[in-house]
Amino acid sequence: MARVAGLFAYCLAxxxxxxxxxxxxxxxxxPTSRGCWGEYNISTDYHSxxxxxxxxxxxxxxxxxxTLAPDGFERQVLVMNGTLPGPLIEADWGDELxxxxxxxxxxxxTAIHWHGIWQRNxxxxxxxxxxxxxxxxxxxxxxxxxxxxxxxxSWYHSHFSLQMGDGLYGPVVIHGPATAEYDxxxxxxxxxxxxxxxVFILWEEHTRYGGFPVRAxxxxxxxxxxxxxxxxxxxxxxxxxxxxxxxxQKGKKYRIRLIDPSVDGWMKFTIDGHKLTVIAxxxxxxxxxxTDAVILTSGQRYDVVVEADQExxxxxxxxLYQTACNGLDIxxxxxxxxxxxxxxxxxxxxxxxxxxxxxxxxxxxNKLVPYVEKTVGNAAAQKNLNVGWEYDLPELFxxxxxxxxxxxxxxxxPTDYLVYQNESVFPTESNVYEWTYWVIQDVGxxxxxxPFHLHGHDFFILAQGLGLYTxxxxxxxxxxxxRDTATMSGSGYxxxxxxxxxxxxxxxxxxxxxxxxxxxxxQFVERESEIGMxxxxxxxxxxxxxxxxxxxxxxxxxxxxDSGI
Numbered sequence: 001m002a003r004v005a006g007l008f009a010y011c012l013a014x015x016x017x018x019x020x021x022x023x024x025x026x027x028x029x030x031p032t033s034r035g036c037w038g039e040y041n042i043s044t045d046y047h048s049x050x051x052x053x054x055x056x057x058x059x060x061x062x063x064x065x066x067t068l069a070p071d072g073f074e075r076q077v078l079v080m081n082g083t084l085p086g087p088l089i090e091a092d093w094g095d096e097l098x099x100x101x102x103x104x105x106x107x108x109x110t111a112i113h114w115h116g117i118w119q120r121n122x123x124x125x126x127x128x129x130x131x132x133x134x135x136x137x138x139x140x141x142x143x144x145x146x147x148x149x150x151x152x153x154s155w156y157h158s159h160f161s162l163q164m165g166d167g168l169y170g171p172v173v174i175h176g177p178a179t180a181e182y183d184x185x186x187x188x189x190x191x192x193x194x195x196x197x198x199v200f201i202l203w204e205e206h207t208r209y210g211g212f213p214v215r216a217x218x219x220x221x222x223x224x225x226x227x228x229x230x231x232x233x234x235x236x237x238x239x240x241x242x243x244x245x246x247x248x249q250k251g252k253k254y255r256i257r258l259i260d261p262s263v264d265g266w267m268k269f270t271i272d273g274h275k276l277t278v279i280a281x282x283x284x285x286x287x288x289x290x291t292d293a294v295i296l297t298s299g300q301r302y303d304v305v306v307e308a309d310q311e312x313x314x315x316x317x318x319x320l321y322q323t324a325c326n327g328l329d330i331x332x333x334x335x336x337x338x339x340x341x342x343x344x345x346x347x348x349x350x351x352x353x354x355x356x357x358x359x360x361x362x363x364x365x366n367k368l369v370p371y372v373e374k375t376v377g378n379a380a381a382q383k384n385l386n387v388g389w390e391y392d393l394p395e396l397f398x399x400x401x402x403x404x405x406x407x408x409x410x411x412x413x414p415t416d417y418l419v420y421q422n423e424s425v426f427p428t429e430s431n432v433y434e435w436t437y438w439v440i441q442d443v444g445x446x447x448x449x450x451p452f453h454l455h456g457h458d459f460f461i462l463a464q465g466l467g468l469y470t471x472x473x474x475x476x477x478x479x480x481x482x483r484d485t486a487t488m489s490g491s492g493y494x495x496x497x498x499x500x501x502x503x504x505x506x507x508x509x510x511x512x513x514x515x516x517x518x519x520x521x522x523q524f525v526e527r528e529s530e531i532g533m534x535x536x537x538x539x540x541x542x543x544x545x546x547x548x549x550x551x552x553x554x555x556x557x558x559x560x561x562d563s564g565i
Contacts, residue, residue: 032181034182035179037177039051040093042178042285043371044177046149046150046176050093050148051092051094055091057090057097058098058099059089059097059099060100061081061086061101062080063079063103063158064082065078065104070084070224071194071224071229071241073196078158078166079168080170084224084227085169085226085261086170087170088173088187089156089171090173092176094148095147096147097146098145099144101136101142101144103137103138108138109136109137109549109552109553111127111129111160112156112157113156113157113455116150116282118149118458119456120147120149120502121534122146123456123505123531128565129159129160129409130564131523132505133416135411135549135553136545136549137545137548137549137552137553140548142541150174150283151174151283152282153171153172154171154173154282154301155169155171155172155188155301156170156171157261159565160565161517162200162263165263165513166199169261171190173188178279178285180277181253182255182305184254185254186246188226190225190227190261191267192223192224193220193265193267193321194222199513206514220321222334222335223321225335228242229336243338245338248308248341249341250308254306255305256304256305257301257303258296259301260298261299262297263298263513263514264298264326264512265321265325266296266297267319267320267321267322268295268296268318268322270294270354271315271318272317273315273351274306274307274309276304277305277307278291278302278304279303281301281368281483282483284483285372286369287369289367291363291367292354293320295359295362297325297451297485297487297511298485300362300483308341310341313351314339314344315351316351316353318336318353319335320356321335322358322360324358324359324360325360360489361449362464362487374460375479376460376477376480379497380436383436383438384439385402385439385440385522386404386441387520389401389446406520407520407565408562408563409523411549414546416531416534419505420536420539435499437462438459439493440452440493441468441488442489442492447491448515449490450488450510450512450515451485451486451488451510452487452488452508452510453484453509453511454498457484457502459482459484459497460480460481461480461482461486462476462480463495464486464492465489465492466489467492467493468493477497500526503526503534506524507565508521508522508524
């Protein structure tokens with residue numbers, strides 16, 4: 001499989017403020033009024049109201065193959081526009097986004113998913129090959145168009161097989177109001193595991209021996225703090241590397257946007273001597289709470305505020321891999337960045353870390369209280385999704401299942417296009433459901449934790465726990481936590497609810513890359529009769545991308561050897 005890197009990004013913001021968006025008494029967003037946003041504020045129900053900014057922000061991204069040494073160890077990687085992570089996609093709440101993605105890969109297709117973006121009535125821009133589009137063939141370009149109907153922190157990444165794990169991702173920031181005051185936004189910080197081999201090589205080694213699980217042959221030797229690290233690779237190191245440094249001024253408050261793009265596992269973020277105030281989980285603003293550490297897993301984001309209230313100096317920002325989640329013996333105490341006060345010496349910190357437990361799961365359920373309150377309606381339908389696994393015979397190839405079924409998509413026949421052509425040869429969801437409940441239960445006797453991500457929606461977490469779910473489990477319908485990625489505990493359950501109000505073909509899948517490639521996913525069609533009108537305005541571009549993909553793929557040197565997502 002190919003790896004990538006890139007050229008340079010351009011951003012064009014077309015400013016055309018609509019008169020209707022200018023309020024008489026605009027409330028200015030400032031360090032002392034972060035809850036303000038023009039004529040809107042942090043209490044505005046963003047599910048039903050989106051500012052009309054009249055602004056279009058346009059970006060150009062190029063994916064190519066390159067070689068980098070982010071931790072000092074040189075290897076082939078996949079990156080957007082030459083950087084790891086890729087360039088920032090930035091907008092204001094209500095802006096339109098137009099993003100042109102060119103595939104500069106040597107021997108691979110690609111497609112880019114905008115993680116956590118609802119894609120209200122723009123499902124064809126969700127970026128899932130075989131579901132919402134055909135892959136972009138090498139040398140070709142596809143344009144994604146959607147509106148920023150939410151605000152907060154997220155990221156974009158390849159959804160083509162395992163490409164994300166080789167570095168093909170970057171940050172998304174949509175500016176809007178916040179639930180706590182801060183002086184300076186320090187921007188996105190990526191926290192991830194990192195491998196010295198391509199994830200495609202690790203996958204090939206796995207399939208060659210039929211091993212279970214992939215992680216048995218794929219222990220990450222290191223991790224990256226915002227795309228860099230200093231690791232003791234000795235003579236194998238190439239070039240100079242430095243730790244990521246965040247500069248602060250004593251007495252000020254800083255917003256940090258944490259993003260976890262990991263292939264596998266859970267991590268805790270902490271800053272020596274400093275408390276963290278958590279203000280958002282994924283794209284959902286929450287009631288602020290204080291903690292020493294925040295735990296994240298692949299796909300999740302947390303926005304935190306830290307006050308520079310200690311003595312002037314240097315302090316470690318630490319990322320602690322939670323081995324309790326998968327039993328791997330990883331010596332990863334060196335995934336660190338530096339919080340450096342103005343006036344401090346340019347030296348490494350000598351600070352001590354908080355006493356942090358080694359645990360697995362999400363942030364405490366009762367702490368994740370959405371600021372904009374929502375109540376969950378009664379279920380018009382309920383699905384029970386049992387997580388299991390199977391071995392294919394005679395190859396003895398392991399794969400995950402949901403209700404004894406696995407997912408393998410056809411890159412050349414995206415579900416959206418089948419719907420458009422009225423070729424409904426797949427299970428569909430009725431468009432009359434107002435609320436649907438899904439009970440995701442581990443029954444596979446593997447005791448594996450899974451972070452499940454839902455496309456096209458935030459889901460409401462009605463219950464989350466250990467053991468078997470029964471009707472006696474009390475469901476929380478009164479403003480429960482909501483987000484787009486949450487953990488199902490090993491030998492446990494996760495009960496979610498969402499409104500079927502967004503037409504399209506959507507995925508729900510485990511965000512551990514190995515598990516997604518091993519088919520732990522499902523797709524569902526929502527409001528089927530409305531999908532055709534989403535395809536019609538762009539059908540020429542849609543068909544052109546598929547035609548060029550088919551022409552490329554028939555002679556490709558690589559063939560699909562996993563679920564495709």
